[in-house]
Amino acid sequence: MAEIAFLLDLEGTLVKDKSYTPFPEALDFTEKLDAMGIPWIVATNNSTEKPSDLIKILRSKGFNVNDKKLLSPSFLAVETLKKENVKSVYFLGTEKIKSYLKESGFEVKEDHAVDAVVVGRDREVNFQKLKTATSAIVINGAKLFSYHMNRIILDRDGLVSPSVGAIATCLSYAGNCPIVSFGKPSKLYFKKAFEMVGITNPSKIYMVSDDPFSDLAGGKKAVGFKTVFVLSGKYPSPEVLKSIDEHLQPDFIFNSIKECERLIQYA
Incomplete structure (x- = not known):
């Protein structure tokens, strides 16, 4: 070994x-x-690409990566949500991950009547999305999950923006509820x-x-x-x-x- x-x-x-x-x-x-x-x-x-797609991307760039050499929060998201008996989610994130969640058996809805709010990387987050997510937590008692707890992310233009953890923390504060994270640094x-x-x-x-x-x-x-x-x-x-x-x-x-x-x- x-x-x-x-x-x-x-x-x-x-x-x-x-x-x-x-x-x-x-x-x-x-x-x-x-x-x-x-x-x-x-x-x-990574909370923007399906794990299988990310592997393909990295292999095309020259990295010797396969499903045994990449750990993505998406794997743990499905496992954790099913353990928590979550059936429906409101998701902040990319269409690719939204599709991944649907393929994994979850109902992804566009309103606040859901079992859980899941926060991923959403470059188009706005007030209405935050309002829907907060309403799901406060009014419907939805649990709050986050792909990870990173504070900022570096963009292609060299500037930084609030990352997934920052948005999840905003919702946690608004909804007075804990966050369960799928990614680093969760045990x-x-x-x-x-x-x-x-x-x-x-x-x-x-x-x-x-x-x-x-x-x-x-x-x-x-x-x-x-x-x-x-x-x-x-x-x-x-x-x-x-x-x-x-x-x-x-x-x-x-x-x-x-x-x-x-x-x-x-x-």
């Missing part, structure tokens, strides 16, 4: 943005991991990730990401793995780390995933 494993964030770490243009050094690094027999998975919070997500890489000792697992909050600090708090903050994504400076508790600071700060090579030289 391999001595170490890597959980690799997608946007800002392996690829530049939603164009899924790979960082050349990311392709090199994952190829080295494969050559050395070191397990790794794409540990993404459910990382438990599945550990199973996929075949290692259960968190000290042997590195989470590499450009998100020091949900992916790294949140993940370290949840499961205690090693964390690597890369400056290739939405936070180009380590200044952002000043707001994070000392015991949740990243174990390593690298300019890009290329520098992770120093972590495998003795593996």
Whole structure:
């Protein structure tokens, strides 16, 4: 069994943005991991693409990815919603994920009379959508679920916008209710990730990401793995780390995933 494993964030770490243009050094690094027999998975919070479509996209970009090497919140969304006996949902997100939820057996409605509100990445979120979601929670007693708890997302124009976690937190505050998250940094997500890489000792697992909050600090708090903050994504400076508790600071700060090579030289 391999001595170490890597959980690799997608946007800002392996690829530049939603164009899924790979960082050349990311392709090199994952190829080295494969050559050395070191397990790794794409540990993404992607909430815009169906998992099968995302695998096809990444393979077309040169990544050696299959359904054993990609963990998406969509898998856990279906599992969790069914466990919670949810039949109908109001969904904030893309038509692709809406279709995925329908294919998985859920009634996706456009009004507030639903069992659950599910928040994904919605570039067309507006007041009416927030009103419907809030009404579902307050008036109909709907439960609130979120694809993940990321605060911001880097767009193609170089600017950042509120991400899924920010919108879910808005609804949680309005509806005075808890959020159940499918993605990072939920323990459910990382438990599945550990199973996929075949290692259960968190000290042997590195989470590499450009998100020091949900992916790294949140993940370290949840499961205690090693964390690597890369400056290739939405936070180009380590200044952002000043707001994070000392015991949740990243174990390593690298300019890009290329520098992770120093972590495998003795593996």
